[in-house]
Amino acid sequence: MKADMFTQEELRNLPRKGTPQPADHTQHAFYGRDILSVDQFNREDLTYIFRVAEEMRAMVKRFGSVDLLQGKVLANLFYEPSTRTSASFMAAMQRLGGQVIPINNVQYSSVAKGESLPDTVRTLEQYADVIVLRHPEVGAAAVAARYARKPIINAGDGIGEHPTQALLDLFTIYDELGTIDGLKIAMVGDLKYGRTVHSLTKLLLLYRVEFYFVSPPILRMPETILQRVRATDQPYTETDNIHDIIREVDVLYVTRVQKERFEDLSEYEAVKDYYVVDTELMRQAKERMIVMHPFPRVGEISYAVDSDPRAAYFRQIENGMYIRMALLAAVLGKA
Ligand code: ASP
Numbered sequence: 001m002k003a004d005m006f007t008q009e010e011l012r013n014l015p016r017k018g019t020p021q022p023a024d025h026t027q028h029a030f031y032g033r034d035i036l037s038v039d040q041f042n043r044e045d046l047t048y049i050f051r052v053a054e055e056m057r058a059m060v061k062r063f064g065s066v067d068l069l070q071g072k073v074l075a076n077l078f079y080e081p082s083t084r085t086s087a088s089f090m091a092a093m094q095r096l097g098g099q100v101i102p103i104n105n106v107q108y109s110s111v112a113k114g115e116s117l118p119d120t121v122r123t124l125e126q127y128a129d130v131i132v133l134r135h136p137e138v139g140a141a142a143v144a145a146r147y148a149r150k151p152i153i154n155a156g157d158g159i160g161e162h163p164t165q166a167l168l169d170l171f172t173i174y175d176e177l178g179t180i181d182g183l184k185i186a187m188v189g190d191l192k193y194g195r196t197v198h199s200l201t202k203l204l205l206l207y208r209v210e211f212y213f214v215s216p217p218i219l220r221m222p223e224t225i226l227q228r229v230r231a232t233d234q235p236y237t238e239t240d241n242i243h244d245i246i247r248e249v250d251v252l253y254v255t256r257v258q259k260e261r262f263e264d265l266s267e268y269e270a271v272k273d274y275y276v277v278d279t280e281l282m283r284q285a286k287e288r289m290i291v292m293h294p295f296p297r298v299g300e301i302s303y304a305v306d307s308d309p310r311a312a313y314f315r316q317i318e319n320g321m322y323i324r325m326a327l328l329a330a331v332l333g334k335a
Helices: 008-012 043-063 084-095 117-124 140-147 163-177 195-204 223-231 265-271 279-283 303-307 313-331
Strands: 073-078 099-103 130-135 152-157 184-188 210-214 236-239 251-254 290-292
Touching: 043 163, 043 313, 073 084, 073 117, 084 099, 084 130, 084 152, 084 313, 117 130, 117 140, 130 140, 140 152, 152 163, 163 195, 163 251, 163 290, 163 313, 184 195, 195 223, 223 236, 279 303, 290 313
Parallel strands: 073 099, 073 130, 130 152, 184 210, 184 251, 210 236, 251 290
Antiparallel strands: none
């Protein structure tokens, strides 16, 4: 699907889609736009999205839900398993008063009859105002966006990108530590196949941070991403030893080894338990730092760490809903 992918330049100038709205609804940069890659965002956009997410949080705490997106419909189309991304988009839409068409079991949809992605999205857009898509192939969201007349939000395209996760990750770092510039950020685990670390690294390049990429040798950060880091002159260190870096870091972003991406399962078995963040390791970490994880965790962080105030992963999950509320409102012209 690579041929259909957008250049960075195109991503920054995606056309607006959907029905034109009154001018006051269309001021924001994301109105009617696809959300395909973190390459679309600049720092100003992020500040705006974070401010709206904070408003969404205050609104949920106060009222539970509102009718901002009443009359709007979201099609939630998932070709790969998901708990958080799928449920948080649904919750986000419902808390804003909108409706959801959930398609989480494509094996029971016309996809199982051989329907193509372009036809599926062109069908769903007859019913919905925005489509959230998760797909196993890199570039699938870009393909869908080329065909759809309604905005497509990329909810993960294979080992490619997961832009909404990166937004909620960055929002969590900012929310927890009050800044992003100047932080030392370690990404740990499967940096080769983990799409969340690909998107988050690219997004962090808009700031001044120091990276530590911690992985088994066969799961190193792809060269394409490292090139991007080098191009911005941000310092980075690659290591396979978490003990080398644990005392330094402000953010420890842990990921699972992506079993479903391995062709040879014996390779997966060899690296699956490479890192375990436990209370012993946390004793060596700074007092003011956070541990994050996009989840699901499958053994990389022991349950005993959950009661440590530095464990931010459940707060990170909650933030996901506020970020997705902000994005839906922005794309639909109601932020
Ligand atoms: N939930 C995240 C994703 O969809 C992380 C993971 O699956 O490990 O990429």
